[in-house]
Amino acid sequence: MRAAALAAALAAAAFLPGEPLGIGVLIVAALVAAAVRASDPLGAEGVVLGTLALLLAAVPTALDADWVAALDLSAAWLLACLAVGGLRLVAPLGPLLRLKAAPALAPGVPTGIAPAVRGALLGGLLVVPFGALFVHADLVFSELAEGAPLPSLDALPGRVVAFTLVLLAAVGLALAIRWPLRASVPRPTRKLAPPEWGIALGLLVALFVTFVMVQLTVLFGGRRHVLETAGVTYAEYAREGFWQLLAAAGLTLLVVAAAVVFAATPERKHRIALRLLLGALCALTIVLLASALNRLLLYQDAFGLTRSRLFAEAVALWLGGLFALLIAAGLVRAVGANLARIVVVGTAVGLLAFSFANPDQLVAERNVDRWRETGRIDLFYLQELSADAAPALAELPPHLRVEALRPLALRLEEREPWSSFNSSRDGARELLATLDD
Numbered sequence: 001m002r003a004a005a006l007a008a009a010l011a012a013a014a015f016l017p018g019e020p021l022g023i024g025v026l027i028v029a030a031l032v033a034a035a036v037r038a039s040d041p042l043g044a045e046g047v048v049l050g051t052l053a054l055l056l057a058a059v060p061t062a063l064d065a066d067w068v069a070a071l072d073l074s075a076a077w078l079l080a081c082l083a084v085g086g087l088r089l090v091a092p093l094g095p096l097l098r099l100k101a102a103p104a105l106a107p108g109v110p111t112g113i114a115p116a117v118r119g120a121l122l123g124g125l126l127v128v129p130f131g132a133l134f135v136h137a138d139l140v141f142s143e144l145a146e147g148a149p150l151p152s153l154d155a156l157p158g159r160v161v162a163f164t165l166v167l168l169a170a171v172g173l174a175l176a177i178r179w180p181l182r183a184s185v186p187r188p189t190r191k192l193a194p195p196e197w198g199i200a201l202g203l204l205v206a207l208f209v210t211f212v213m214v215q216l217t218v219l220f221g222g223r224r225h226v227l228e229t230a231g232v233t234y235a236e237y238a239r240e241g242f243w244q245l246l247a248a249a250g251l252t253l254l255v256v257a258a259a260v261v262f263a264a265t266p267e268r269k270h271r272i273a274l275r276l277l278l279g280a281l282c283a284l285t286i287v288l289l290a291s292a293l294n295r296l297l298l299y300q301d302a303f304g305l306t307r308s309r310l311f312a313e314a315v316a317l318w319l320g321g322l323f324a325l326l327i328a329a330g331l332v333r334a335v336g337a338n339l340a341r342i343v344v345v346g347t348a349v350g351l352l353a354f355s356f357a358n359p360d361q362l363v364a365e366r367n368v369d370r371w372r373e374t375g376r377i378d379l380f381y382l383q384e385l386s387a388d389a390a391p392a393l394a395e396l397p398p399h400l401r402v403e404a405l406r407p408l409a410l411r412l413e414e415r416e417p418w419s420s421f422n423s424s425r426d427g428a429r430e431l432l433a434t435l436d437d
Contacts, residue, residue, distance in 0.1 A: 001174050004035035009167035015419035017158030021060035021069055024419035029057035029076065032170045036084060039174035045341070046177075049083035052348040056355070064386035064424040065360045067307060075351055077169075079344070084177035087340045094181045095172025101179075191264035194273070201259065201277040208284040215291035242299070242312065245292035249319050252285045256326060275330045282323040289320045304378065305366040307359060314354050318347065364389035368396060383407045387428035394431055405432065 008031035015024030033054060036042070042050055056076040060069040078092060085091030192200075256278055265271040293316050300309055325343065329336035364385055371377040382393060382404045393404045412429050 001035050001038040004031055004038050005167055005170035005174065008032045008035060008170045009163045012166035013159040013163035015417075016162045020064075020416055020420045020422065020425070021066070022416070022420035022422040022425075023061045025060045025069075025073070026054075026058045027419070028166060029054055032080075032166065032173065035170040036080075036173045036177055040177045042083060042177065045087075046083040048345065049079050049348075052345070052352070053077075053079035053083060055352055056348070059352075059355045060422065062423050063355065063358065063360075064388050064422055064428075066386070068355050068359055072351065072355055075348065079348055080173055081176070082344060084173050085180045087344060088181065090181050091176075094176035095169065097181065098175035098179060099168060099172050101175055188262055192262050193264055194266075194270045197259060197263040198273060198277070201255075201274075201281065204255065205277060205280050205284065208281060208288070212284050212287045212291075215287065242292045242295045242316075245288055245295070246312070246316060246319070249285050249289055249292075249316075249323075252281060253319075253322070256281065279327050279330050282326045285323050286320050289316050289323070292316055300366075304370050304376075305363050306381065307363055310359055310363060314350075318350060321346070321350070358388050360385045360388035361392050364392035368392055371396070371400075379403050387412065387422075387425045390424075390428035390431050394435060401435070405435075408432075 008028055011024065011031055012028045015027065033050060036050070053076040056072040056079065059072040063069065081092040081095060082088075085094040259274065259278055263274055265274055293313065296309060296313060296316070322343065325335070325339070325346070329339045335342065364382060367377060367382060377396075377400065379400065382389070383406070385393070385408075387408060390405065390408060394401060396404060408428065409432050412425060412432065416425075
């Protein structure tokens with residue numbers, strides 16, 4: 001385990017700092033997984049979650065978009081913590097809290113190491129001044145020295161940080177699987193009586209029904225409703241309304257979770273009433289999310305698709321699926337018993353699907369289609385897209401294509417080490433070379 005953790009840290013220091021993300025990320029993730037496996041075997045659930053984490057860590061090898069890679073790598077870390085610590089709320093803290101046992105893993109210092117270290121330092125003090133003199137004394141020796149594969153001192157701080165963080169992460173995960181945290185969620189000392197939660201949830205459901213009745217006219221009225229409503233513009237109606245409805249859906253999740261924890265159900269009729277109220281609240285929230293998506297689609301029709309709007313669509317769809325799953329959990333006992341597993345695995349699979357759908361390419365394709373229909377295009381925004389968007393942008397006419405791809409072409413001219421290999425950037429280089437020809 002120590003060897004694998006050290007190898008992961010060294011690989012991170014060598015491959016990651018100062019270079020574009022690529023296959024080196026997957027190599028580091030695989031070495032971290034090897035350290036965990038060497039510490040203690042994973043169970044079936046841990047293998048599934050660990051495999052999903054490795055698949056998410058493979059995204060930087062395929063896609064160039066930094067924002068997608070950041071999202072996937074963050075999710076990969078959370079999945080790795082859940083894989084070693086189990087589906088517990090405290091699992092992400094396990095690797096951090098178990099690091100206090102890391103000093104016991106350090107190997108003993110061999111006899112005679114101190115003189116060897118002093119000799120290496122003394123040799124460095126002698127070699128540096130003589131090497132500088134020899135470099136300036138002979139051109140052939142100077143060229144030889146320039147070609148030597150010495151690490152850049154400019155990237156040294158980043159390499160030290162990468163080495164330290166990955167080493168701590170690998171050791172923390174390895175220790176967490178060997179000694180997982182056993183914390184339990186405290187139970188509330190006082191629960192809400194049926195009249196208390198019944199009246200509160202009933203009023204909330206009534207408010208949702210009233211709001212949803214208004215939204216149904218919007219869903220069926222669409223563009224005409226927006227344009228004919230006095231004083232309402234696309235920006236005011238769609239953008240602000242979307243985020244407010246999304247926030248309302250998020251708050252509804254908290255209400256459902258609080259009701260499950262704090263609502264007292266001494267009799268069967270109380271349990272049925274609670275399920276009906278929460279089921280109605282979830283169903284109404286799905287309609288609310290459909291209205292929010294409708295608003296966002298209206299806004300996209302007017303102003304085009306961007307990364308943030310595409311991500312917002314994905315979040316709204318994820319929330320809708322989550323509320324549908326909550327309804328199923330109230331109806332099917334097997335779903336309720338495995339709700340946490342289904343949510344975690346489903347979210348990871350959904351994130352993989354979102355990533356490999358190639359968001360930047362989708363954004364570029366939608367904007368190119370919009371240009372064909374309206375003649376309007378935002379070249380400044382398209383220039384910010386990654387190499388993933390190159391195939392779609394290449395379909396523009398030459399004068400627009402050159403402008404849209406100019407920043408990307410300049411970035412791809414820089415040489416990258418093999419550890420930064422990325423299939424999207426590699427394909428974009430070949431495409432740009434073809435266009436130049």
